Amino acid sequence: xxxxxxxxxxxxxxxxxxxxxxxxxxxxxxxxxxxxxxxxxxxxxxxxxxxxxxxxxxxxxxxxxxxxxxxxxxxxxxxxxxxxxxxxxxxxxxxxxxxxxxxxxxxxxxxxxxxxxxxxxxxxxxxxxxxxxxxxxxxxxxxxxxxxxxxxxxxxxxxxxxxxxxxxxxxxxxxxxxxxxxxxxxxxxxxxxxxxxxxxxxxxxxxxxxxxxxxxxxxxxxxxxxxxxxxxxxxxxxxxxxxx
Amino acid sequence: xxxxxxxxxxxxxxxxxxxxxxxxxxxxxxxxxxxxxxxxxxxxxxxxxxxxxxxxxxxxxxxxxxxxxxxxxxxxxxxxxxxxxxxxxxxxxxxxxxxxxxxxxxxxxxxxxxxxxxxxxxxxxxxxxxxxxxxxxxxxxxxxxxxxxxxxxxxxxxxxxxxxxxxxxxxxxxxxxxxxxxxxxxxxxxxxxxxxxxxxxxxxxxxxxxxxxxxxxxxxxxxxxxxxxxxxxxxxxxxxxxxxxxxxxxxxxxxxxxxxxxxxxx
Numbered sequence: 001x002x003x004x005x006x007x008x009x010x011x012x013x014x015x016x017x018x019x020x021x022x023x024x025x026x027x028x029x030x031x032x033x034x035x036x037x038x039x040x041x042x043x044x045x046x047x048x049x050x051x052x053x054x055x056x057x058x059x060x061x062x063x064x065x066x067x068x069x070x071x072x073x074x075x076x077x078x079x080x081x082x083x084x085x086x087x088x089x090x091x092x093x094x095x096x097x098x099x100x101x102x103x104x105x106x107x108x109x110x111x112x113x114x115x116x117x118x119x120x121x122x123x124x125x126x127x128x129x130x131x132x133x134x135x136x137x138x139x140x141x142x143x144x145x146x147x148x149x150x151x152x153x154x155x156x157x158x159x160x161x162x163x164x165x166x167x168x169x170x171x172x173x174x175x176x177x178x179x180x181x182x183x184x185x186x187x188x189x190x191x192x193x194x195x196x197x198x199x200x201x202x203x204x205x206x207x208x209x210x211x212x213x214x215x216x217x218x219x220x221x222x223x224x225x226x227x228x229x230x231x232x233x234x235x236x237x238x239x240x241x242x243x244x
Numbered sequence: 245x246x247x248x249x250x251x252x253x254x255x256x257x258x259x260x261x262x263x264x265x266x267x268x269x270x271x272x273x274x275x276x277x278x279x280x281x282x283x284x285x286x287x288x289x290x291x292x293x294x295x296x297x298x299x300x301x302x303x304x305x306x307x308x309x310x311x312x313x314x315x316x317x318x319x320x321x322x323x324x325x326x327x328x329x330x331x332x333x334x335x336x337x338x339x340x341x342x343x344x345x346x347x348x349x350x351x352x353x354x355x356x357x358x359x360x361x362x363x364x365x366x367x368x369x370x371x372x373x374x375x376x377x378x379x380x381x382x383x384x385x386x387x388x389x390x391x392x393x394x395x396x397x398x399x400x401x402x403x404x405x406x407x408x409x410x411x412x413x414x415x416x417x418x419x420x421x422x423x424x425x426x427x428x429x430x431x432x433x434x435x436x437x438x439x440x441x442x443x444x445x446x447x448x449x450x451x452x453x454x455x456x457x458x459x460x461x462x463x464x465x466x467x468x469x470x471x472x473x474x475x476x477x478x479x480x481x482x483x484x485x486x487x488x489x490x491x492x493x494x495x496x497x498x499x500x501x502x503x504x505x506x507x508x509x510x
Contacts, residue, residue, distance in 0.1 A: 055410060
């Protein structure tokens, strides 16, 4: 289980001023849970993800990951190696068997592109490769930073479905940053909301809790509930802009 | 109309000709100019291509040309290899570590500004009139350029890919082979290309000053005898040899490692 207890994360600006980025963020994430991380722009969502990934260790607090747990991460930009083919990019990080990687690539519609270089792919395809790469490590913890941003809606929905299928198959604990309430409610079974900067955890609820257990109205009511939470988040911090 | 015909002709030539043969027309033109200009030059100053060719053939038959070419080529490769390996190590270390950069930066500046002739003479005085001194002198002349180029390459390494490697726990060997070396390859290729030409030019001076064999030594003899045909007979095959290495080894290698750049998504 992932255990996050961040009391404070500061960052020094170019002028030398210390700025608090995150404050009082505490939550756990169990295997198989899919959690969306929502909040206004600049509230520290990506910073939180980077801390969990081990890319930023300069913070006050504690972070516990099970020993030997494997992390799969999808960055905002695909971060593929342009000089390696799609197949080589997947094999590079993959501890999976070749057949498993072939299956993952097939599930994400990449079979025809395995011999292509990333420069030959569209952004949507490159993002799929990044998702496939995250699964190729057989992750126990899956971190996704706005994986569907700037994709056309139809492709985003298809990728969300493919991602969900892979997450359920793998039973990985999944935390994904998003600006889209639709995306959060349709993909995740739990939602964490951060306030405007400095990012403080103001809500941590399952989608069931948010919609009161009424399944047929689940999506609609959950969206309303999250919107209300985000509205509170912006007004409680001097009316900071919410660009969702 | 004429312009479009010329354009179409050039395009036809480009599409149907191996790119490496596109250099031939220029070389052919140079040869024609040489042949035409030879009789107009003062006596002995510019022997005709045929006169030079006859000296080449005679030196080949005696075995002197091939043996001197091989000796010079051996020195070029040894000094080039030494300069590239040490320069790469130093450059990468300086690019990745600020302390190493500050420690070795003055040395690089000194070596960059030290005239090649001073290094060569000092190497012969300190080490002796031998191949070790010759190769060391050439390598020391090339090393700072390689180090500076690779330092820039090392500073430009993509931090995003470093982070990706960290998150996915890539082993050092994989990180080097798949992430670091491909990023340094363009810088290495640039340093190698300029290094090869610089190395052979300095090797000739080193041979002229302190060796008793090699193309440089033979050119020195030709200079003393004012024998331009002999001078060109030794210089031209070596230039041709280096051009062939560039066209048939360096460029195909570059094309292979940069093949991923050819296909871009529109």
